[in-house]
Amino acid sequence: MSTSTLQHGSAAEHGHDHEHEHHHDLPWYRKYVFSTDHKVISKQFMLSSLFFLFVGGAFALFIRWQLAYPGQAVPIIGDILPASWATNGVISPEFYAQLLTMHGSIMIFFVIIPFAVGMFGNFCIPLMIGTDDMALPKLNMWSFWLVPPAGLIMMAGFFTETGYAAAGWTSYPPLSAQTGLAKFTISGQTLWTISVFLVGFSSIMGAVNYVATVLNKRAKGMKLFDMPLTVWALFITAIIITLGTPVLAAGLAMLFMDNFLHTSFFLPDNLVTNSTYFGGGQPILFQHVFWFYSHPAVYIMILPLMGIVSDVMATFSRKPIYGYKAMVFAIAGIAFLGFIVWGHHMFQSGMNPLLGTTFMLSTIVIAVPSSIKVFNWLGTLWRGNIQFSSAMLNALAFVSMFIIGGLSGVFMASAPVDIYIHDTYFIVAHIHYVLFGGSLFGIFAGIYYWYPKMFGKMLNETWGRRHFFWTFVTFNLTFFPMHILGIGGHMRRIYDPNVYDFLKGLGGINETVTIGAIALGFSQLILVGNILWSMKWGKKAPRNPWKANTLEWAAPEHPGHGNFDMDITVYRGPYEFGVEGRQDDYWPQWEKGASVTVHHHTIAVADDTKTFGAH
């Protein structure tokens, strides 16, 4: 009897915390709003992230308009912009600083992390390890329900006197401490701090839950090394979150006190400012605390997608992952190294240059596990039978864009090169190649891959391909030229590049980038249209539409509360494609059967005495 089967006996094993889930007469607000079903929570994360994706994207388009056409009124909506944003339709420098802050903060804290960890973590972990729900469903519910209030709090900065937060998503003090304002002033920055604190809390609750679930609730027969890479990646990501996020919370608490109560954790004495401070603090301390979390956060944003892309690539190449264990160790290696490289964000910060040497060498080491992953993905494609579905196209985009993003990372990892490119558009290009070209393409791949299991309907493939095509082309048109802007010396976060003589030759590139960005933004409407259209009119999804091996495809077409309608026992690893001696080219983890391994190949044998663990 499997622990994953709800109907029989498992409630006794798990105690009373699942008791309520057996009743299917829950009121509507418990089913759709305050639900403890991991799949509903996953959809909630998806919805809120999609919403914030468009909010953050809109902010980005304002930024792009200003950079390409500085001093010109925003077209179409210029006249209706509030006075605090624009005068005569022209974006003000103060609002520009708010735009770039909100774009970064929303995209990181309300789009990519909730998508990668919230949505996929919730959807994939229980289904892929063959269990009914998370270990701690109520905690799971709260981890989502902190996100909307946090989002509202951050957006409420609009109503404060100084507008939204405007110190960049990194919010370095003293700027973010807003020394010009009186004590107890609630500003956009104060709200930003509270908001990020709350989403951090949400992350921690989710992560604790993921670790508990993966360690305790795997289906019968599933060893850790039988888990799909998606689950491995999410598991390791959850560990990063539990170790890193509390540090950010501490930093934010100190920043909040500096900002709101005028303490001086980060404020030195004798600042020339309107307000009084005790002084004696150290601005660089915040950067250390912030990046101690926020560098691992970069991996929080990419590791889950690396896992997802691996699964998608194995399924659509009809091949086992090349070097499965190497992939797991590479993820773990990246996660560990992620904690000892934060100083590479601070080469020019005034930190002792001796530390620059240390952080440069540790950073460059990260390129090694990253390249191991890329080579193993290429190895997975080798001698495959590659199907170019929308999910696969997005996964391939992830790999190729991650190669570019990884290579541009080597430039800034080299501290002397970073002297020049630090805080220029080269960094902006890099982060977008990794977080859009990487994470977001990975997210798209995941959406196309699991949509059938989420909604019981197939996504429209034709529109999926169109969405991919336009996104891929306009993405590169938008972000590749940013490398050139950076080499030209174009600083990031400047309102008007034309102020500087040495940037005058870059106007054309700025225009190209903006045109690309607008097209990129509108291309995403295809995705939303497809998601909504297919929900109603999409083809009904079969149980295992991609002929994949992992356990979520053992669940019914549109699994309800409790997930599985059969006992799940795991007999083999997740990537047995093209096994010799079998009719089908795939061999699901839950299907009984014995095999032997000969020279890195799996061969099915007709020996029923061996039940599982034969690889």
Add this chain to the structure above:
Amino acid sequence: MDGFFSVFDMLAWFPENISTFGQELDNLFAIIYWVSVAIFFLTFGVLGYFLVKYRYSPDRRGYNYHGNSVVEITWTVLPTLLFAAIGLYSDDIWERTKYSSKVPTADVEILVLGKQYGWVFLYPGADGTFGRNAHNDRTARSLMSATNPFGRDTADPAGFDDVMTENQFVVPVNANVVMRGSSLDVLHSFFLPHARVKQDVIPGLWMTIWYNLFKTGKYELACAELCGGGHYGMRAEYEVMSRTDYDKWLDARNAEVNAARTPQPAPTATTDTAAVASLR
């Protein structure tokens, strides 16, 4: 057509280099660039080849193969060697450009302060030494204000001839310039694009910034760290002068300071900011 292809020659977009170590930094960039280009074409070539060669066909099956330790070790060791080489070579340059023990003896010493939104500079003047100020005496920090950014002690005779300039500064060519930078309010970053110099300046600390420029002319200083709404306009100009011109410039400033001091002993900022397109 040349203009079109120049988009792909990324190295051509650098502003002209004018500092002694700048060439070394640009060369390092170029090395990493060409290594990256090679890796890019290699991986994308393999990727493209696989995608075409192994595209779906109904009468083929994927090859059941789980990987090979020899291959894994090879593609772990090779990148390690490559990246270690880049790291060690980079570190050599890093040490020479940034380590405090490697800062050369100063031919010219200048103090610089960032503030919202502009830059102020202090020269030691005719006597070659600074008077008491917030840099050489921490207790003088309490004198710092918007009108006296360097916290200069007006009673110290050594500081009578110190010269302060706003949003522009002058350095001699082929000389080791050592600057000590700090900030009045928030973080700023002292960025000389042509000299390949960048250093954040932090209130409460003094950062050492040094360079040696080999080409005369007028160049720009930018702030590279977000410091508020006016961040983009935090621009200053500097001129690299021949030694004689620099001495003349110093003499002229000296005369100005003396003229200003004669009726009333008080520190004065030179007010030739009109020459700079101030955006505030």
